[in-house]
Amino acid sequence: MMTVVPLHYIARNLWVRRVTTFLTAAGMALVVYTFATVLMMSEGIRATLVATGQPDNVLVLRKGAGAEINSGVDRLQAGILESLPGIATGRSGERLLSKETVVLNSLPKAGTGKPSNITMRGMGTAGPSLRPQVRLAEGRWFRPGTAEVVVGRSVATGFEGCQVGQTLRFGGRDWLIVGSFDAARTAFDSEIWGDADLMMQSFRRSAYSTVVFRLADASSFERTQAAIAADPRLQVDAKPEIRFYEEQSEGLAKFIRILGTVLSVIFSIGAIVGAMITMFAAVAQRTGEIGTLRALGFRRSAVLIAFLTESLLLSVVGGVLGLAAASAMQVFRISTTNFQTFAELAFQFQLTPGIVAQTLAFSLFMGFVGGFIPAWRASRMKIVDCLRAA
Structure with missing residues (x-):
């Protein structure tokens, strides 16, 4: 019994349905763009304020x-x-x-x-x-x-x-x-x-x-x-200046991060549903292929992994597109109100390796959730029913 469907076969199926693939990936890319931009905004505010302080300076305030x-x-x-x-x-x-x-x-x-x-x-x-x-x-x-x-x-x-x-x-x-x-x-x-x-x-x-x-x-x-x-x-408090500005950044950065994450989760529901619909359609169109794969000796788990991998590849495409769009935000310098001082604060978006990793993980999560049920359904189909439908 064969256990793994070739990766080139999985990738080719995405290319054959390239219009549907692009539209689904674009929907995921918009969600990824929102998610990455929020993290970049939060990191930009934190980096701006933290860089303001000097490690050998002491700032003294009223207790x-x-x-x-x-x-x-x-x-x-x-x-x-x-x-x-x-x-x-x-x-x-x-x-x-x-x-x-x-x-x-x-x-x-x-x-x-x-x-x-x-x-x-x-x-x-x-x-x-x-x-x-x-x-x-x-x-x-x-x-x-x-x-x-x-x-x-x-x-x-x-x-x-x-x-x-x-x-x-x-x-x-x-x-x-x-x-x-x-x-x-x-x-x-x-x-x-x-x-x-x-x-x-x-x-x-x-x-x-x-x-x-x-x-x-x-x-x-x-x-x-x-x-x-x-x-x-x-009756005063003395702090290293760099620590003071770190504390100043926490409230605003945390608020933006929470608000943006909530919005991203809401938007991701639509992207997951879109991926699920795309994968269900792929299963329906390829019933004969599924039967042939099973007849050739591929296990149910191989079919499950094949369709799930297809969904994950789809999410990777969306994640890369979304990250590419979000990275362009680094050229802009915008301003917001610092909740600690109620004064305007100018900052730039910051893209870090950590944000890239979090964003791609978020994108893969959407692909996994959206593709698991269709992949499970494909793996449970009987060989006779698949070949008869074909």
Whole structure:
């Protein structure tokens, strides 16, 4: 008794019914495209935020604050933090520490004019040095103590009136845009930077939002954290900056992943039904072939595996087509609202080997579920009935 139907025979049957094969594969490809795009969006948001943080930077917020915009570090606390040992120094001997004010401001989006929130970050002179991924793209940096700002790449291209040389009105005064910067596709691309003390005054803030500093030795974080916790005047939380941004990405990425997975599962029901109909039609049209295979000595299990393999090949075609379409999304840069800050966040879709593996597994699952029942029916058909029908 023969146990395996040749693979070329299975693949040839798909080619003979190429119109039906293409239409069914296209339906699966649409579902795979949706599934892969959602995973790429989630990964893009996570990668953008995680890349924003530096492993040797420490970010200090008010105890219990989940985001910079609802944090507060008063001047006394900021002064104590500035005197901590172990803070790195720059080339001129200055301490790499920045007392920062983070607020939201609404600006009209380019093209539509609809308002959207932008993160305004006031920082000290060491602020840009603490972000090595940030490079000045045009103009110059703002001067401390002046109403000058620099804008991220996504702000400059996505909002009205945000080009170098133009003026923004907020906080009761006019702010001159003197430069734009490229933050290497991190969250800083969606921010506007200026002088911290002047922004505090303009937005009537009595305390900084956060304090950011770089450790001379990244491995000394636990000692620094213990020193902060031991001082009763410091009711603050200290975190590695990279961990803070990882936590910021979790909520939004998880929401998108869950919502997209639910939609993909709903859409997949239609694709599975389509595959099932296609395979039932194939069984009905090839009754004589099934009888001949059985008469030649192929076992029932061989017929089952043959039709199931055909369905899986169909799903692979759909999976590859869907992945190819989804991969093209990587050239686009879009924006969404960060639920942690309620500010706009620009990001790009990210396709990773893990997403490719998950997507193909999802596609094969649809092919298996859609093809199993027709394949089982084909394997249970009697030889005499098949030959009589032929």
